[in-house]
Amino acid sequence: MHPREQTIFALSSGRPPSAIAVVRVSGPQAGATLTALAGKLPAARLATRTLLRDSTAQAIDDAVVLWFPGPASATGEDVAEFHVHGGRAVLASLFAALSVFEDVRAAEPGEFTRRAFENGKLDLTEAEALDDLIHADTDRQRRQALRQLKGLLGDRVRDWRTRIIEASALIEAGIDFSDEGDVSAELMAPALVKMAALLGEIEQVLAAQGRAERLRDGLVVAITGPPNVGKSTLMNQLARREVAIVSPHAGTTRDVIEVQLDLDGYPVTVIDTAGIRETDDPVEQEGVRRARARAAEADLVLWLADAPGAEHPHEATTPVWMVRNKVDLDPKKSDATDSGIGVAGEGRPMAEGQRPSNRSDFEISASRGDGLSELISALVMFAQEFFGSGEGGLIARDRQRKLLEQTAASLRRSISVAETSEELAAEDLRAAAQALGRLLGRVDVEDILDVIFREFCIGK
Numbered sequence: 112m113h114p115r116e117q118t119i120f121a122l123s124s125g126r127p128p129s130a131i132a133v134v135r136v137s138g139p140q141a142g143a144t145l146t147a148l149a150g151k152l153p154a155a156r157l158a159t160r161t162l163l164r165d166s167t168a169q170a171i172d173d174a175v176v177l178w179f180p181g182p183a184s185a186t187g188e189d190v191a192e193f194h195v196h197g198g199r200a201v202l203a204s205l206f207a208a209l210s211v212f213e214d215v216r217a218a219e220p221g222e223f224t225r226r227a228f229e230n231g232k233l234d235l236t237e238a239e240a241l242d243d244l245i246h247a248d249t250d251r252q253r254r255q256a257l258r259q260l261k262g263l264l265g266d267r268v269r270d271w272r273t274r275i276i277e278a279s280a281l282i283e284a285g286i287d288f289s290d291e292g293d294v295s296a297e298l299m300a301p302a303l304v305k306m307a308a309l310l311g312e313i314e315q316v317l318a319a320q321g322r323a324e325r326l327r328d329g330l331v332v333a334i335t336g337p338p339n340v341g342k343s344t345l346m347n348q349l350a351r352r353e354v355a356i357v358s359p360h361a362g363t364t365r366d367v368i369e370v371q372l373d374l375d376g377y378p379v380t381v382i383d384t385a386g387i388r389e390t391d392d393p394v395e396q397e398g399v400r401r402a403r404a405r406a407a408e409a410d411l412v413l414w415l416a417d418a419p420g421a422e423h424p425h426e427a428t429t430p431v432w433m434v435r436n437k438v439d440l441d442p443k444k445s446d447a448t449d450s451g452i453g454v455a456g457e458g459r460p461m462a463e464g465q466r467p468s469n470r471s472d473f474e475i476s477a478s479r480g481d482g483l484s485e486l487i488s489a490l491v492m493f494a495q496e497f498f499g500s501g502e503g504g505l506i507a508r509d510r511q512r513k514l515l516e517q518t519a520a521s522l523r524r525s526i527s528v529a530e531t532s533e534e535l536a537a538e539d540l541r542a543a544a545q546a547l548g549r550l551l552g553r554v555d556v557e558d559i560l561d562v563i564f565r566e567f568c569i570g571k
């Protein structure tokens with residue numbers, strides 16, 4: 112039997128032990144397993160309390176079971192749900208009882224969603240959204256995943272694809288009438304109007320501000336600077352716990368240390384690194400090498416210094432904020448903590464060029480906390496700009512962006528060659544439809560042909 116026709120089961124709730132564990136069974140044998148274990152098949156979609164027994168009539172657990180006959184189920188197949196007590200032994204004996212059945216096996220990762228997708232319950236963007244929703248750590252990630260799950264992108268893509276197929280059908284029909292120049296031109300003109308409108312809409316989505324797809328990975332902020340300036344102290348303050356060792360010895364941090372923060376719903380990874388300096392110690396050299404490498408990949412670098420006006424060595428491609436630490440040691444400022452000295456430039460980083468050469472973007476005391484709230488607000492603002500408003504962003508993944516870019520490129524090509532070659536224009540349109548099909552996880556050129564034959568059988 113093909114693996115896809117087998118019946119699969121898996122623990123769908125969290126790691127045991129837990130109060131309740133949900134085990135799902137999907138496939139043609141789901142009903143048989145439920146009947147065997149529960150004694151009879153319960154009414155559809157109704158929570159039913161029952162004593163589960165294995166094939167030797169041994170009790171497994173006092174459980175609640177649910178029966179979802181396909182296709183009106185999560186996967187589109189017959190689905191049985193066992194809500195048992197979430198103990199390891201309970202689960203082990205339930206799994207053993209299920210495995211007794213022929214063609215019933217433990218599910219592969221993602222296999223339930225895969226089946227839902229194959230049965231047309233979800234398109235690929237929704238399947239991706241489901242995965243994102245499960246892995247969402249912050250509120251903004253959750254909201255973005257929910258928007259995708261509602262099919263916002265999927266619906267747009269389906270609409271675009273239908274319209275491409277319509278334009279395609281017009282052009283293909285024109286090719287059939289290429290002997291009669293008038294008919295062909297009459298068909299091409301409305302096709303071009305459709306294509307131009309479509310291209311405009313896709314370009315608009317692509318140009319939408321911000322990188323909403325980066326919400327999944329989060330923004331990476333690297334703290335770098337010379338040794339002993341207080342990088343690890345700042346890291347601990349941002350994390351609100353002791354993630355990195357702080358000591359008065361220069362060269363304390365050797366490895367790259369990461370923490371995940373939730374900054375106003377934005378996922379932010381902060382990286383603490385080894386102090387950058389020339390050193391003979393091979394371990395510290397490796398730390399410095401890693402520090403530079405990670406900082407180069409970061410979206411934002413906080414260059415920490417303990418003296419005013421220090422220069423940073425970073426490439427200009429990554430934005431760098433100059434952060435002056437240890438202002439509490441500064442004799443003229445140490446007694447003025449309440450008067451807002453914590454920050455230069457009113458809590459907002461100064462624009463490049465606007466920055467006086469001997470001043471920092473921020474002045475803080477990492478150990479005492481001065482200026483930290485301003486620094487954090489500025490980070491939130493940076494994140495806001497980086498991700499865009501998010502609410503409008505339809506694109507949640509690189510994959511989706513790439514395929515939309517391909518679609519737009521094919522459309523553009525098709526429009527530009529339409530005057531000279533209908534065949535080439537039609538080919539580019541097919542490529543555009545295919546890219547959108549791939550976005551949804553369906554690549555079926557068949558339905559282009561369907562439309563052509565159904566709607567444009569002009570006397571043939």
Ligand SMILES: Nc1nc2c(ncn2[C@@H]2O[C@H](COP(=O)(O)OP(=O)(O)OP(=O)(O)O)[C@@H](O)[C@H]2O)c(=O)[nH]1
Nearest residue numbers: 338339340341342343344358362363364386477478
């Ligand atoms: N006075 C004062 N001391 C600080 C401040 N921040 C950190 N320190 C002290 O500076 C020393 C170095 O701090 P760390 O956080 O270990 O500095 P680092 O930059 O991570 O050092 P390396 O990992 O060795 O490069 C420690 O003794 C801290 O207590 C500050 O704002 N004010």
Ligand SMILES: [K+]
Nearest residue numbers: 339358360363
């Ligand atoms: K140190």
Ligand SMILES: [Mg+2]
Nearest residue numbers: 342343363364
């Ligand atoms: Mg350190």
